[in-house]
Amino acid sequence: MTVVRNATPAAASGPEHVTEPTAYDAILLASFGGPEGQDDVIPFLRNVTRGRGIPEERLEEVAHHYRAFGGVSPINAQNRELKAALEAELARRGVDLPVLWGNRNWAPYIKDAFVEANERGFTRLIAIGTSAYSSYSSCRQYREDYAAALADTGLEDVIQIDKVRQFFDHPGFVQPFIDGVRGALASIAAEGIPLEQTHVLFSTHSIPEADAAKSGPAFRGFGDGGSYVAQHRAVAEVVIAAAGDAPAWDLVFQSRSGPPSVPWLEPDVNDAIRDLAATGIRAVVIVPLGFVSDHMEVKWDLDTEAMETAQSLGVLAIRVPTPGVHPAYVSGLVDLVLERRDAVPVADRPALTELGPWYDVCRSGCCENARLGFKPAVAGLQP
Incomplete structure (x- = not known):
């Protein structure tokens, strides 16, 4: 029975942890996105705050942070570096999985990655969101954006997408x-x-x-x-x-x-x-x-x-430094992908706290936005 929208067969019934292997076509590296020049700053901040009624003067206050760095957020360059590091680690292990990259709030957008996937004939994607913890903004909002991007591109009946588990304790x-x-x-x-x-x-x-x-x-x-x-x-x-x-x-x-x-x-x-x-x-x-x-x-x-x-x-x-492209972090992200590809048993999945390993398929009602309520989302049980 299919209860998870746009899921692969192994995840479609909504198990806490999948027990069947999945032959993925590609990895989607999904991130927040950021401006890459002074002219991008305000349009980017409008994207981030869309629907929240944030006044322009408040956006200008936050824009000061970006303008102090030439209007360029470091996040896009970091994602390019992470994408290259993932590709190198996959190649080192002999894993043939291309890495696509899409952002929630600035180019390249998640919908651009879906269009690329369709053009290249990729129909089964496994997503890595660049956030380790569970909350609306760090997990569910990504899942909502995947669903919205599929609808915007008309690829809801073409692309299946799962996500790796939240990796806070990996x-x-x-x-x-x-x-x-x-x-x-x-x-x-x-x-x-x-x-x-x-x-x-x-x-x-x-x-x-x-x-x-x-x-x-x-x-x-x-x-x-x-x-x-x-x-x-x-x-x-x-x-x-x-x-x-x-x-x-x-x-x-x-x-x-x-x-x-x-x-x-x-x-x-x-x-x-x-x-x-x-x-x-x-x-x-x-x-x-x-x-x-x-x-x-x-x-x-x-x-x-x-x-x-x-x-x-x-x-x-x-x-202290962030993980960035630390070899252990890059290797760990690949491990998380292969964990889903190979349906590694829960007992064999590494987790350093008693809270994990976290769920492959998000549970019903997980990480609701108290103000906005539930929107369509993939990689989790409804709502």
Whole structure:
């Protein structure tokens, strides 16, 4: 019985984890997208905020971040690099799967990737979204955009598309952060700052509290922060445990964009640094745990604003690298594709927390947007 739209036969009935192999034709690398010049900035931000009623003056405030980098977001160059790294790793393993690339908010768009797939005769795609966690903006919105792009291109009856599971606790995603924290703590120790005057801040994108509460399937009972907060906390615990003799840590948030009247996840990373400095903390390790590469949120909100906050308080701050094209991360993404291709049993799938391995097919009602409700989406049970 088919209950998952545009799914391959192995996923069409909606299993938590597939048990039948699937012969995919290509990989879709799907990302957020970003402007590549000053003239692109405002049109890009309009794409991102479409339907949310964001005033132009607010867009201009955010545009300042991009304009400080010449109007060019680093994300597209990073995705080109990741695409090339995936292709190299696939070739090294002898896996014949082309990699297509499409963005949600800027060229090349996801619908462009679907058109290319159709032109090249690819009808079964496996998608890798460049976001590791469960929430509306990091999972379901991608699935909605796949569905919308299929409808826009008239390819709903041609292309089948699955997605890899959310990979927050896959070793390939987590290992780069472990390496980074170890290196940062060693650098702080070399400065003569004791462990008790050091603090680790795991930072991720803030989202509305209402959306966080609805992240992940409701039956898991994660509480107010939903699976979004639970997943981040679980991964942070793994990273700290692997770092050895490590200081205290907190989960903090950044890049809030909503009106003050709407509660978003807190504390903000800058507020956390101020509070820690007031208690005598002399060094902080900032871990961009919610990001796969050096997006604008990392380059501006962490490397610019958070670093300025720390410097103004006399606090040494070291920002840990994102996974980027770390060999473990690239290899891990390929593993996730082959996991679906070969229907690897759940017991043999790597997961570093008790929350995983996460679902191949998203559960019913998963990651609802509290304001917009449910829209058509692929790779998951309805709604």
